[in-house]
Amino acid sequence: MAQNGFEQTGLTNFADVAAAQQLKVELITEGLFIDPETQRALVESDDTPLTMADYASTSGVTLKLPGDVWVNAPINEFNPNFVEAPLSHLIIEDGKTYVVNGGDSQEVEFIPVPSYNDKKLEDGSPVKWIAITHSDRVRLSPVKGCTVQCDFCDIPFDRREGEPRYGGRKLIGNILEAAGVALSDPVLPAQHVLISGGTPSKRDYGYENEVYERVVTENPGVDVDIMMVPMPGLLDVKHLGKLGVHGLSINLELWNKEIAVRTMRSKVKSSRELYFDFIEEATEEFGPGRVRSLLMVGIEPIEDTLRGVEALAQRGCDPVLSPFRPDPMTPLRDMAPPTSAHLLEVWQRSQEIVARYDGVKLGPRCIPCMHNTLTFPDGTEDYYHSKQTPRDLITTQHDQI
Numbered sequence: 001m002a003q004n005g006f007e008q009t010g011l012t013n014f015a016d017v018a019a020a021q022q023l024k025v026e027l028i029t030e031g032l033f034i035d036p037e038t039q040r041a042l043v044e045s046d047d048t049p050l051t052m053a054d055y056a057s058t059s060g061v062t063l064k065l066p067g068d069v070w071v072n073a074p075i076n077e078f079n080p081n082f083v084e085a086p087l088s089h090l091i092i093e094d095g096k097t098y099v100v101n102g103g104d105s106q107e108v109e110f111i112p113v114p115s116y117n118d119k120k121l122e123d124g125s126p127v128k129w130i131a132i133t134h135s136d137r138v139r140l141s142p143v144k145g146c147t148v149q150c151d152f153c154d155i156p157f158d159r160r161e162g163e164p165r166y167g168g169r170k171l172i173g174n175i176l177e178a179a180g181v182a183l184s185d186p187v188l189p190a191q192h193v194l195i196s197g198g199t200p201s202k203r204d205y206g207y208e209n210e211v212y213e214r215v216v217t218e219n220p221g222v223d224v225d226i227m228m229v230p231m232p233g234l235l236d237v238k239h240l241g242k243l244g245v246h247g248l249s250i251n252l253e254l255w256n257k258e259i260a261v262r263t264m265r266s267k268v269k270s271s272r273e274l275y276f277d278f279i280e281e282a283t284e285e286f287g288p289g290r291v292r293s294l295l296m297v298g299i300e301p302i303e304d305t306l307r308g309v310e311a312l313a314q315r316g317c318d319p320v321l322s323p324f325r326p327d328p329m330t331p332l333r334d335m336a337p338p339t340s341a342h343l344l345e346v347w348q349r350s351q352e353i354v355a356r357y358d359g360v361k362l363g364p365r366c367i368p369c370m371h372n373t374l375t376f377p378d379g380t381e382d383y384y385h386s387k388q389t390p391r392d393l394i395t396t397q398h399d400q401i
């Protein structure tokens, strides 16, 4: 056991990895400072952003820390509500990038935004209206907005005045085109796909299923995951399994009923039994490590989060701990994010819980996709997808040409 309480197995540089884990937690809770000169050195041109900042938990910059520890570190530009004067600074020295905090310094890799961040599809609409890549995964959003409102999520609030909360379908041709652009991006080529975004209205369930089918069948060899609410008629576990969908994310979000009713009114109408029945069916169909469920950490008491972790693990589902990051667009903008101590306690106790269940780990099982979750690789072979950095991927692609 390391002095700070982190336990790792199978990793050689134990002290460095523990320090990187500690840094990740600090960056998530306190944020990162990047001065304008460093920012200019990190990006290709003055118009290239540091981050695509599309969603509450992906509003920051993505860094790879030592020991394959990935983090999405919030910055003042997108989280002025809690990133004020962070002690961690990103600097570049002799061509290398470091996070420094007082006397501590760790070399890191800055992960750029994909080159399609300012590109358009054939019909003139921006690629990023559909596809957003962070680390090694592209997220495709088939519908505009969401029929549901969760107070911690920016999707229902990210709209112009007078616009409806739910804006309906996007063109399937555009979705497939955007997926192709993201998978072949020369700067940040996506290695796998997550179809996610808002919850469609009932009349669009058939459309959403057509999107699943087309994206999977027209991208053979690419792992496609789906993150969605388990509404009957929207997700058919057996059909998705047969189709070749790689995995499912069925997010419980919160365990505490009272807080759930307050913060995700319409979503909580679906009973917990419905979620658990679906998760049980899914773990049977997809097998270990292919079904995960996200729990927000920092909105409810620790004991409630841990009850959620236990209930998911009992059903063979990987719990994903998602640190609550207050988004300035949402009603929870003024709520403080969880402290480092809160996150560390939840992580350590969750690790103890999942260790009691065969085939269950804290998710996600893709190491780069851990960037916005409270998860660290443990040196085992239980992970899939890319373990390479964008730099490695580009080198490999060029070698193959």
Ligand code: SF4
Pocket (backbone or CB within 6 Å): 146, 147, 148, 149, 150, 153, 154, 155, 156, 197, 198, 199, 267
């Ligand atoms: S259902 Fe999902 S996309 Fe819709 S508001 Fe809730 S968290 Fe956001």
